[in-house]
Amino acid sequence: MDTYRRYFRVFKQPVMDTQLSMLLVAIIIGLLGGYGAVLFRFVIKLVQYLFYRNSADILTFAHSISPYFLIGMPALGGLIVGMSVHFGAREAKGHGVPEVIEAIVLRDGHIRKRVAFVKIMASAVCIGSGGSVGREGPIVQIGSSIGSSVGQLLKFGRARQKTLVGCGAAAGIAATFNAPIAGVLFALEILLGDFGLSAFSPVVLSSVMATTISRHYFGNFPAFIIPAYELRTLWEFLIYPFLGLTAGLVSLVFITLLYKCEDIFDAVVRIPEYIKPALGGLILGLILIRWPQVFGVGYGAINLSLTNKIYPLLMLSLIGIKILATSITIGSGGSGGIFAPSLFIGAMTGGFFGWCVGALFPELTASPGAYALVGMGALVAGTTHAPITAILIIFELTNDYKIILPLMMSCIISTLLASYLKKGSIYTIKLMRRNLDITGGFDQNILRTLLVREFMSRDTAIVSE
Secondary structure, three states, rough: HHHHHHHHHHHOOOOOOOOOHHHHHHHHHHHHHHHHHHHHHHHHHHHHHHHHHHOOHHHHHHHHHHHHHHHHHHHHHHHHHHHHHHHHHHHHOOHHHHHHHHHHHOOOOOOOOHHHHHHHHHHHHHHHHOOOOOHHHHHHHHHHHHHHHHHHOOOOOOOHEEEEHHHHHHHHHHHHHHHHHHHHHHHHHHHHHOOOHHHHHHHHHHHHHEEEEEEHHHOOOOOOOOOOOOOOHHHHHHHHHHHHHHHHHHHHHHHHHOOOOHHHHHHOOOOOOOOOOHHHHHHHHHHHHOOHHOOOOOOHEEEEEEEOOOOOHHHHHHHHHHHHHHHHHHOOOEEEEEEHHHHHHHHHHHHHHHHHHHHHOOOOOOOOOHHHHHHHHHHEEEEEEHHHHEEEEHHHHHHHHHHHHHHHHHHHHHHHHHHHHHHOOOOOHHHOOOOOOOOOOHHHHHHHOHHHHHHOOOOOOOOOO
């Protein structure tokens, strides 16, 4: 213990409080964030096996599950989640990213150390029991909590503490999608709002280290089965803008219904907070009986849409069903992300759109799977108002430059339409509902929250005549 204390006393000396120390700590956070993502994915599979005696994609064994079992397990999972969050860490409720932004803006990046553990447990139970949410938001909060804890332990300054939170978030996204560039852009564009070299370099190192850990355990494979992309004719450049408009409108429906469900469950005051996720799980179970595709993260259904193995009318119905299922899960108090649901909804939107234009212009358009791929990026851009992250994450998943132009066009149009029709992204609206508006920038918002009387001094120096 004495050796441990001496080591950290040396590490916290002013000479180490340099850019070099930031890079070294960023590597450590990348390693911890990568292992955190690996652990989280393992715990999700373990929880799903405990609930359903099967850790494979739900579509492979949904026919063998009793309807009563499929209703009861999400409700039981919701009860466990509600109690874990209520008595463990309230910050673990919901999709997590707004809480990370709030910690960066108002608390200089300080996140309670227990948040990572509670988030792993709560989100793993929510997803493993059938909650229609993603694992990316929880991993962002888990990685951010790791970065914050390391920064607090080493007593870094305010600016560097925030950067370390971004390092942890980048590590989580990079390890999840095997996409280091997307991890960097997510942290800088959505969380930190800072592309300066002092923030960029540590975040890059964390992202690379986390990706290395992820590839060691899961291999160098993309998160989805990506089809060979093709741009059949130049006329398609006139079609993809309409996909961007469609994705922008669908993203608005998703955002609106998500917070509407949250308001509905908040209005039910007679039920204790920790019971509401169980009620949401019960309603979700009724949905899963008919549409098991919306179970958990839903990567299996996304792969089917990308490979043209899902019927058009089913894709159309799954757009609304996934929006409803995710809104109920999160609105009732469940713990999980909205990134994977956005990808799911975007894939179904793009796939159905591609099928429609293919029926109208069969000689001019590519397969519906190509439009599903672009739709994934466009809907993420519309919900998060982060087109750069959306473009890069889809590009890294495909490693195909031919997708860039349609992807850029659709993502930008989706973002412009969504931001024009509704102020705030799916992340920042939650903060705005807490009277925390960061649309004008972090510094301006901090100044708005401060009162002059808090800084006025009555002890003035008086000089006699």
